[in-house]
Amino acid sequence: MKILPLIILSASLFMQACSQPADEPDIKGNTSPDVSQASATVPTQNAQPSSYPKKAFFGDTHLHTNLSADSAAYGNRLGLDAAYRFAKGEEVISSTGLKARLSRPLDFVVLADHSDAMGIFPDLISGRGAIMETPEGRKWSKMLQEGKATEVAIDIISNFSQGTLSFKTNDPGMMKPVWESVVEAAEENNDPGNFTALIGYEWTSLIQGNNLHRIVIYRDNGDKVLQQLPFTNEDSSDPEQLWKSLSSYESTTGGKVLAIPHNGNLSNGMMFMTATIAGEAFDKDYVARRAKWEPLYEVTQIKGDAEAHPFLSPDDEFANFGTWDKANLDYSQLKTHEMLRYEYARSALKQGLNIKKALGANPFKFGLIGSTDSHTSLSTADDNNYFGELTITEPSAARANRTFMKSDLGEIKTWEAPASGYAAVWAQENTRASLWDALKRKETYATTGPRMVVRFFGGWDFTAADLKGDLVQAGYRRGVPMGGDLPSSPLESPSFIVAAMQDPEGGSLDRIQIIKGWINKDGSLAEQVYDLAWSGDRKMGADGKVPLVGNTVNLERATWDNAIGAAELKAVWADPDFDPQQEAFYYARVIEIPTPRWTLYDKVRYGAELAVNIPLTTTERAYTSPIWYSP
Numbered sequence: 001m002k003i004l005p006l007i008i009l010s011a012s013l014f015m016q017a018c019s020q021p022a023d024e025p026d027i028k029g030n031t032s033p034d035v036s037q038a039s040a041t042v043p044t045q046n047a048q049p050s051s052y053p054k055k056a057f058f059g060d061t062h063l064h065t066n067l068s069a070d071s072a073a074y075g076n077r078l079g080l081d082a083a084y085r086f087a088k089g090e091e092v093i094s095s096t097g098l099k100a101r102l103s104r105p106l107d108f109v110v111l112a113d114h115s116d117a118m119g120i121f122p123d124l125i126s127g128r129g130a131i132m133e134t135p136e137g138r139k140w141s142k143m144l145q146e147g148k149a150t151e152v153a154i155d156i157i158s159n160f161s162q163g164t165l166s167f168k169t170n171d172p173g174m175m176k177p178v179w180e181s182v183v184e185a186a187e188e189n190n191d192p193g194n195f196t197a198l199i200g201y202e203w204t205s206l207i208q209g210n211n212l213h214r215i216v217i218y219r220d221n222g223d224k225v226l227q228q229l230p231f232t233n234e235d236s237s238d239p240e241q242l243w244k245s246l247s248s249y250e251s252t253t254g255g256k257v258l259a260i261p262h263n264g265n266l267s268n269g270m271m272f273m274t275a276t277i278a279g280e281a282f283d284k285d286y287v288a289r290r291a292k293w294e295p296l297y298e299v300t301q302i303k304g305d306a307e308a309h310p311f312l313s314p315d316d317e318f319a320n321f322g323t324w325d326k327a328n329l330d331y332s333q334l335k336t337h338e339m340l341r342y343e344y345a346r347s348a349l350k351q352g353l354n355i356k357k358a359l360g361a362n363p364f365k366f367g368l369i370g371s372t373d374s375h376t377s378l379s380t381a382d383d384n385n386y387f388g389e390l391t392i393t394e395p396s397a398a399r400a401n402r403t404f405m406k407s408d409l410g411e412i413k414t415w416e417a418p419a420s421g422y423a424a425v426w427a428q429e430n431t432r433a434s435l436w437d438a439l440k441r442k443e444t445y446a447t448t449g450p451r452m453v454v455r456f457f458g459g460w461d462f463t464a465a466d467l468k469g470d471l472v473q474a475g476y477r478r479g480v481p482m483g484g485d486l487p488s489s490p491l492e493s494p495s496f497i498v499a500a501m502q503d504p505e506g507g508s509l510d511r512i513q514i515i516k517g518w519i520n521k522d523g524s525l526a527e528q529v530y531d532l533a534w535s536g537d538r539k540m541g542a543d544g545k546v547p548l549v550g551n552t553v554n555l556e557r558a559t560w561d562n563a564i565g566a567a568e569l570k571a572v573w574a575d576p577d578f579d580p581q582q583e584a585f586y587y588a589r590v591i592e593i594p595t596p597r598w599t600l601y602d603k604v605r606y607g608a609e610l611a612v613n614i615p616l617t618t619t620e621r622a623y624t625s626p627i628w629y630s631p
Contacts, residue, residue, distance in 0.1 A: 051428070052428075052472065052473075052476050053426035053427050053428050053438065053443060053481075054428065055426070055427070055430075056424045056425065056426055056445075056451075056453050056454075057107035057108060057196075057424070057425045057426075057427055057430055057435060058106060058107050058422050058423070058424055058425075058447075058451050059087075059106045059107050059108035059109050059110075059196070059422065059423055059425070059435075060087070060106060060108075060109050060110065060371045060372050060374075060379040060381075060422060060423065061109075061110040061112065061198070061200070061215055061217060061260060061298075061369065061371045061423050062110065062112050062202070062215050062260075062262075062298060062301065062371035062372060062373045062374075063083060063087075063109055063110065063111055063112060063371070063372060063373075063374055063377070063379050064076075064111075064112065064113055064114070064202075064373070064374065064375040064376075064377070065078060065079050065080055065082075065083045065111055065113055065377045066078060066079050066121060066122070066377065067079070067080070067113040067118050067119045067121075067178060067182070068113045068114045068118070068202075068375060069114065069116075069117045069118075069120055069121050069156050070114070070153055070156060070157055070375060071113075071375035071376070071377075071390070071391075072121030072122075072125075073121065073140075073149060073150075073152045073153030073156055074149065074150065074153045074375065074390040074391050074392055075095050075096075075149055075390070075391035075392060076095050076375055076376055076377055076390070076391045077095045077391075078092065078094070078095055078376070078377035078378070079377070080111060080181070080182065080185040081185065082377050083109070083111055083377040083378075083379075084109070084111075084185065084189040084197065086100065086101070086102065086377065086378050086379065087102075087105065087106045087109040087195075087379050088105050088106070088189075088195055089101065089102055089104065089105030089106075092377075092378070094376065094378060094387060094391075094394055095376065095377075095391045095394070096391060096394045096396075098387075098394060098395060100378055100380070100385075100387060102379075102380070102382075102385070103382070103385070103505060104451070104505075105195070106195075106379060106422075107195065107196065107430050108195065108196035108197070108198060108425075108430065108435055109196075109197060109198070109379060110198045110199075110200040110215065110217055110371075111182065111185070111186070111197075111200070112200045112201055112202040112215045112216075113182065113201060113202065114201070114202050114204045115170075115175075115201045115202065115203055115204065115230035115231060115232045115233075116160065116169035116170065116204050116232045116233050116234055117131075117160075117169040117174075118174075118175060118178045118179065118182075118201070118230070119174070119175075119177075119178030119181075120137075120174065123137075124137060124140050124141045124144060124152075125141075125144060127141050129174075130171065130173065130174055131167070131174070134166055134167040135166060136155075136159070136165060136166060136167065137167075140152045140155070140156070143155075150392065157329075157330055158330055160204075160206065160233075161206040161208070161209045161329060161330045161332070162208065162209065162330075162332070163206075168234055169232060169233070169234045170229075170232040170234035170235055172229060175229050175230070175232075176229065179226070179229055179230060180226065182199070182201070183199055183222040183225055183226055184222070185197075186198070186199045186222065187221065187222045190432065192429075192430070192431045192432070193429060193430055193431065194430065195430070196430050196431060196432055196435055198217050198218065198432055198435065198436065199217075199218045199220070199221075199222065199225050200215060200216050200217040200218060201215075201216055201230045202214070202215050202216070202262075203215075203216055203230070203231050203232065203233065203242055203259070204232075204233050205233050205236075205237040205238075205239065205242075206233060206237065206329065206330075207237050207270065207277070208328075208332065208333070209268075209328040209329050209330040209331075209332040209333060210266070210267045210268045210270045210328045210329065210333070211262055211264070211266040211267050211271075211328065211329040212237065212239065212261075212262070212267055212270055212271060213261075213262035214239065214242060214259040214260060214261055214262065214294070215259065215260040215262065215298070215371075216230065216231070216242075216246070216257060216258075216259050217257065217258055217259075217260065217436065217439065218255060218256070218257050218436075219255060219256035219257065219432060219433060219436035219437070220253070220255035220256065220257075220432070221432070224253040224254070224255040225253075225255070227249075227252060227253050228245075228248070228249045228252065228253070231245040231246075237277070238276075238277045238278070239259075239277065239290075239294075240276065240277070240286070240289070242259060242293075243259075243289050243290075243292075243293045246258075246259065246293055247293075256436065256440075258293060258294070258295060258296070258436070258439065258440055259293050259294050260294065260296045260297065260298055260369065261294055261296075261297055261298060261366075262298055262301075262373075263298050263299065263300065263301050263303060263304060263305075263306045263373070264297075264306055264342075264343040264344070264348075265303070265304045265305075265306045265323075265324050265325065265343050265344070266303060266304075266324065266327075266328050266329040267328065267342075267343055268327070268328040268333055268335055268339050268343075269335075269336075269338065269339030269340070269341075269342040269343060270342065271342060271343055271348075272341075272342045272343065272347070272348035272351060272364060273342045274342075274351060274355065282355060282359060282363065283359070284359050284360065284361060286363065287355065287359050287361045287362070287363040288361055290363040290364075291361060291362060291363055291365055294366065295365075295366060295367060295439070295440055295441075295442055296366055296367045296368070296369050296439060296442065296444065296625075297345055297348070297366040297367070297368060297369075298369060298370065298371055298373075298446075299345045299368045299369065299370060299421075299446045299623055300322065300370040300418070300420045300421035300446050300447075300448050300623070301370060301371055301372060301373040301420055301421055302372055302373050302374060302388070302389045302417045302418065302419070302420060303324060303373055303389065303417065304322050304323060304324030304325075304416075304417075304418070305321045305322035305323065305418060305420060305421075305448065306343060306344050306345055307319075307321070307344065307345050307346060307368075307446075307589075307623050308344055308345070308346045308347075308515075309323060309325065309340050309343075309344050309347075310323070311325075311337055311340055312340055312341055312344060312346070312347050313346065313527065313529075315529070316529050317545070317548075318513075318529075318589070318591060318619070318621070321418070321448070321618075321619065321621065322417075322418030322420060322448070324412065324416065325340065326410060326412060327407075327409060327410065327412075329405075330405070330407065331405050331406065331407035331409055331410060331411070331412070332407060332409070333409075334409055334410070345366075345368060345623075346515065346517060346527060348364045348366075349364060349366075349517055349585050349587075349626060350517040350518075350519070350525040350526075350527065351364060351525070352364030352365055353517070353518065353519040353525065353583040353584070353585070354519055354523060354525060356583060356630075357519060357523070357583065362628075365628065366442070366625075367439075367442025367443075367444050367482070367483045367625030367626070368444065368445060368446045368587070368623045368624065368625050368626075369423035369424075369425075369439075369444050369445070369446050370420055370421025370422050370423055370446035370447055370448060370623075371421060371422065371423055372420070372421065372422075373389065374387065374388075374389060375389055375390050375391070376388065376389075376390065376391055376394060380419070381419055381420055381421050381422050381447075381448070381449035382419060382449050382450075382505075383419045383449065383595070383596060383597055383598040383601060383618065384558075384596070384598070384601050386419040386598040386601075388414065388417070389404065389414075389417055390404075393414045393417070395602065395605070395606075396602075396606065397602065397606035397607065397608045397609075398608070399414050399602065400413070400414055400415040400599050400602055400608060400610055400614060401413065401414070401415065401609075401610075401611075402414045404416070404417065415599055415610070415614045415615075418448060418618070419448075419449055419597075419598045419618075420448040420449055421446055421447055421448045421449060422446075422447050422449065422451065423444060423446065424444060424445045424446070424447055424451070424454070424622070425438045425439060425443070425444050426438055426443045426444070426481065426482075427443075441483055441484075442482065442483025442484075442625045443481050443482055443483045443484075443625070444482070444483065444625050445482060445622055445623060445624040445625060446622065446623045447620070447621070447622040447623075448618075448620045448621055448622070449506075449620055450502070450503035450505070450506035450507070450592060450620045450622070451503045451505075451506070452500055452501060452502055452503045452506065452509070452590060452592075452622050453500065453501040454498075454499070454500045454501075454588065454590055454622050454624055455471070455472060455475065455481075455482075455497065455498070455499040455500075456481065456482040456496065456497070456498050456587070456588045456624040456625075456627070457471075457474075457475030457476070457479045457480065457481055457482075457496065457497040457627075458479050458480055458484065458486050458494055458495075458496050458586065458627035458629075459475070459478050459479025459480070459486070459494065459495055459496075459497075460478075460479075460486070460487075460489040460491045460494055460495060461478060461491065461495065462474065462475075462478070462479065462495040462496065462497050462572045463495075463572060464572055466497060466572060467497070467499075467570055467571075467572060471497050471499060471570070474497070475497050479497070480627060481627075482587070482588075482624040482625040482626070482627060483625040483626070483627070484627055484628075485627070485628050485629075485630065486627060486628065486629045486630075492578065492580070493574045493575050493576075493578040494574070494575055494578065494586075494629060495572060495573065495574045495575075496514060496572070496573050496574075496575075496586060496588075496627070497570070497571075497572055498512050498514065498532065498533070498570060498571055498573070498588045499568070499569075499570035499571075500512055500568060500569050500570065500588075500590045500622070501567065501568040502562075502565075502566075502567050502568065502592070506592060506595065506620060507560060507562065507565060507592035507593045507594070507595040507620060508535065508562040508564065508565025508566055508567060508592070508593055509535060509565050509566045509567070509568065509569050509590060509591070509592060509593070510534065510535060510548075510549040510565055510591045510592060510593050510619070511531055511533065511534035511535070511546060511549070511569070511590075511591050512531075512532055512533040512534070512569050512570075512571060512588060512589075512590050512591075513529055513530060513531055513532065513588065513589045513590075513591065514529075514530045514532055514573060514586055514587070514588055514589075515527065515528070515529050515530075515586070515587055515588075515589055516528050516530065516575065516577075516584060516585070516586050517584065517585050518579075518582045518583060518584035518585075519582060519583045519584075520582065521581065521582070528577065529589075530544075530573070531544070531545065531546040532571045532573045533569040533570065533571035534546050534549075534566075534569070535549060535564065535565045535566035535569065535593075536549065536564060536565075536566075549564055549565060549593050549594075550564050550593070550594075551593075551594040551617065552564055552593070552594070553594055553595065553596055553600070553616070553617045555600065555616060556604070557604060558596045558600045558601050558603070558604040558605075559596070560593070560594070560595050560596060562593070564593055565592070565593040569590075580631060581631050582631070583628075583629070583630055583631065584628070584629045585626040585627065585628045585629070586626060586627050586629075587623060587624050587625065587626040587627070588622075588623075588624040589621055589622070589623055589624075590621060590622040591619055591620075591621050592619055592620040592621060593619070594617045594618065594619050595617065595618060595619075595620065596616070596617060596618075597615055597616055597617055597618040599614050599615065599616055600616040600617065603616065
C-alpha cells in the first residue's frame with residue numbers, strides 16, 4: 001500500500017493575489033435575485049492608502065507546549081523552541097518520533113500554555129522541585145516511573161477541574177522562572193515583518209468541570225510583560241477577576257492586553273450565560289468591561305466547532321460541523337438542550353442584541369477567530385497533516401478509535417475531533433502591534449484549517465460596479481470592514497461586499513452565505529441564512545436554498561477533484577428583509593466543496609479499521625467577524 005506523506009510540500013504563493021494585480025480568470029458563479037455578482041479574482045490593493053490592511057495573516061493563538069501540565073502528562077516532550085521552529089515551517093520530530101512539517105509556515109503564533117502549574121511536569125519527570133513536596137507530586141512522579149502517563153493526565157485534569165488539589169498552582173517561586181523562559185523564547189523568535197511571536201498564556205478557569213478558559217494576549221514586548229505574572233485559576237475562576245488583573249497590568253505598565261474566550265461548547269451553558277458567575281444580573285458596568293476585554297471569540301478548534309448547533313438552527317444544513325455536545329470538559333456533567341444557546345457564537349450574538357436593548361450596550365459584540373488548542377507543540381489544522389489534540393492522538397492506525405475523555409457518564413472518541421482551526425487577521429504588517437490592533441478591532445475571521453482569503457464589507461450604497469473595480473478601496477472608503485458598525489443612513493437597506501478566494505492547497509469554493517441575526521419589536525430573536533454566490537449552474541429552490549455542490553472525494557485514495565466548485569466567488573448583496581428599527585448583525589460564511597477528512601487519510605495511510613459511523617469527508621469553512629447595525 002502506498003503510504004501518504006505526513007509532510008506536505010509547499011504550495012504556490014497564493015497570498016500574492018491579495019497585494020499584486022492578477023489577470024481575471026473566467027470563473028462561473030450564480031447569485032440569488034437580490035445579488036449582483038461578477039467573476040474575478042479578489043482584487044489588488046496596491047492603490048490603497050497605507051492605512052488599509054493589505055494582507056490576511058494566518059496564525060494560531062492557542063498552542064500548548066510541554067510546559068502545560070496536561071500536555072506533558074499526555075506525552076508531549078516538545079518545548080518552546082520546537083513549537084516556534086515548527087510554526088516557522090521547519091521540520092521537527094514529534095513526541096512519538098514522526099517527522100512533521102507544515103507545507104507553509106504560519107505568520108504568527110501564541111504559545112498559550114496554562115498559567116496554573118506552568119512548567120511543573122519537567123520536575124515530575126526528574127523527581128525534583130517544589131512539586132515533589134506535595135502528596136500529588138510524589139504520587140504522579142511514581143506513576144510516571146511506572147509508565148502510567150495517561151492516568152497521571154486524567155488525575156491532574158480531574159482534580160484541577162474539581163478544585164481538589166492540595167497545593168497552590170500559582171506559587172510565584174514556581175511561576176516566575178518559567179514565565180521568564182516563555183517571554184525570553186518569544187523575544188528570541190519574534191521577527192517583525194516576517195514572523196510574529198505574540199506573548200500570551202491560557203487562564204484555565206474551570207468551575208466544576210465547566211470550561212471558561214481565556215487566552216490572554218499582550219501587544220507588548222517582554223520588558224512590560226515581565227512586570228506582572230499571569231493570572232491563574234488559583235487566583236480566581238471568575239472572569240471579572242481576570243479583567244481586574246488585565247486592567248491592573250495596563251495601568252501599571254502602560255501596555256495593552258486582551259482576552260479571548262475558549263470555544264464554549266464544553267462550558268455546559270456558562271460561557272454566554274446572562275448572569276455573572278456570582279449569579280447577579282448584568283449591569284452596564286459588567287457589559288462594558290466584558291466588551292472591552294473580550295473583543296473576540298474562539299469559534300472553532302480541535303475540541304469542536306461553536307459557530308452554530310443544529311438544535312438551535314434546524315433550518316441551517318451546514319450547522320452540524322465538528323459538533324461536541326455531550327458534556328463538559330471532564331465529562332462530570334451531561335449537557336442539556338437548554339445549555340446550548342449559551343455556548344454557540346450565533347446564539348450569543350443574538351442574545352447580545354437583547355442585552356443591548358435592555359442596558360444600552362452589548363457584552364457579546366465579539367469578532368471570530370479559530371485556533372488549534374493543540375497540546376502537541378505542533379500547530380496543525382490541515383486534515384492531511386493533522387497531529388491531533390494530544391500526543392496520544394498523533395498519526396497512527398489506532399488513533400481514531402482511542403478515547404479522548406471518559407467518565408462513568410460516557411466518553412468522547414478521538415475521531416470526533418475536527419482538524420481545526422486558524423485565525424486570519426487583516427493587518428497592515430506582520431508585527432505584534434499591527435496584529436494585536438487588528439485583533440482588538442475585530443478585523444478577523446476564523447477558518448477550520450484552509451487558508452482561504454475572505455473580505456467582507458458593509459455599507460449603504462455598494463453596487464455591482466464595485467466588483468469590477470477595486471472593491472477593497474470601495475469597502476473601506478464607503479463602508480466598514482468585518483468587525484465594524486454600520487454608520488447610520490437614511491437609505492432603506494444596507495449592502496454588503498463579500499469576496500473569497502480558495503486556498504490553493506484546499507478545496508474549491510461551494511458558496512458564500514450571509515448569516516443575519518436580529519431582534520424583533522417584541523424582543524424575540526431571529527436568524528436567517530442567505531445563499532448569495534455559488535459555483536456551477538445550480539438554481540436556487542423555492543425555499544431559498546441552493547442544492548449541495550456534489551462530492552468528488554475518492555474514498556480509496558483520499559483524493560478529491562476541484563473540477564466542481566469555484567476558485568473565487570464574490571458578490572454584492574442588499575438585505576431584502578431589512579427593518580431600520582431592528583438591531584441586527586451580519587457575518588459571512590464561506591463553504592468549501594467536500595474534501596477528505598483526517599480520518600480518511602488515516603484509513604488510506606495506515607489501513608486503519610474505522611467504524612461505519614466515522615465520517616470520512618469534511619466541508620471546511622470560514623466565518624468572518626460580524627458587522628452590526630443599530631437603529
